[in-house]
Amino acid sequence: MGSSYIVGTSFAILVTQTVIACFKFENWIYMFCSVVIPSILMFVVLNECPESPKFSYILKGDQTRAQNALQKLRESSEVNDELYELKVEYQAIERNTRFEFYYLWNDSKIRNALFISIIVAMSRHMTGISGVQVLAESIYKKMMISEKSQSYLSIALLVVSFKTSLIFAFLVERLGRRTLLLIGLLGLFCALVFLSFCLALREDLEALNYLNLITLFLYIILYSCGPYFIPHFFFAELFRTNYRAIGATVSVVTIYLVPLLISFCFISIQFPKLKERQSKK
Numbered sequence: 001m002g003s004s005y006i007v008g009t010s011f012a013i014l015v016t017q018t019v020i021a022c023f024k025f026e027n028w029i030y031m032f033c034s035v036v037i038p039s040i041l042m043f044v045v046l047n048e049c050p051e052s053p054k055f056s057y058i059l060k061g062d063q064t065r066a067q068n069a070l071q072k073l074r075e076s077s078e079v080n081d082e083l084y085e086l087k088v089e090y091q092a093i094e095r096n097t098r099f100e101f102y103y104l105w106n107d108s109k110i111r112n113a114l115f116i117s118i119i120v121a122m123s124r125h126m127t128g129i130s131g132v133q134v135l136a137e138s139i140y141k142k143m144m145i146s147e148k149s150q151s152y153l154s155i156a157l158l159v160v161s162f163k164t165s166l167i168f169a170f171l172v173e174r175l176g177r178r179t180l181l182l183i184g185l186l187g188l189f190c191a192l193v194f195l196s197f198c199l200a201l202r203e204d205l206e207a208l209n210y211l212n213l214i215t216l217f218l219y220i221i222l223y224s225c226g227p228y229f230i231p232h233f234f235f236a237e238l239f240r241t242n243y244r245a246i247g248a249t250v251s252v253v254t255i256y257l258v259p260l261l262i263s264f265c266f267i268s269i270q271f272p273k274l275k276e277r278q279s280k281k
Contacts, residue, residue, distance in 0.1 A: 006229035164224035180226030
């Protein structure tokens with residue numbers, strides 16, 4: 001279930017990119033207005049959606065509300081087993097001392113889990129995905145591809161990413177998180193080395209531009225098979241219930257903070273080169 005979130009995100013990005021390719025600049029006003037429709041739909045649907053049973057029982061201590069929510073979600077009155085599991089979890093949390101943020105660093109078991117979740121979260125962006133996305137445009141231009149064809153290629157990459165994520169979302173329970181992460185990261189390392197080699201020699205051999213494009217698709221497949229979606233739910237399996245919320249917070253912050261830092265580093269590297277090119281012109 002955790003991987004379904006990132007599969008849905010991949011599909012949303014694919015739809016967005018497809019719409020961008022189809023819309024002309026003059027029609028963007030209609031694109032912005034169309035956001036009103038899903039916003040109203042979500043407001044109506046979420047208003048009818050019950051509160052989380054775990055939130056109602058464990059955090060608010062309201063057993064009746066949790067039972068009603070379970071019955072509505074399961075469309076059945078037989079929810080005693082799930083309600084009992086929530087009760088056991090609630091009693092276990094009540095027996096423990098109140099959680100404080102510094103426990104993450106004082107408890108060696110929690111600290112190790114936090115360290116692993118941060119490393120896994122960092123691996124999502126330390127694979128070079130930001131740089132590859134920038135290089136993709138350079139590869140297209142070297143192949144003398146038109147702007148319209150570039151849009152289609154970008155959509156094709158997103159289609160490959162979505163399909164790969166969808167396939168491995170079902171296989172992750174059989175193959176395991178560690179196996180998919182290792183396969184993805186090792187494959188990405190090889191793909192990046194090969195892509196760097198081709199980019200360095202593409203001025204001498206124009207045929208390498210097509211090889212770059214093939215490597216780019218292979219890179220997206222390897223990225224989507226594990227490093228793309230596993231960090232988003234991996235942390236939930238490392239922490240106990242009473243530590244899960246703060247562990248998830250630290251992991252999610254890492255996921256979004258790392259690309260920001262990488263962007264700043266990328267700008268500091270690229271800006272002097274762009275300035276030098278402009279001075280030569």
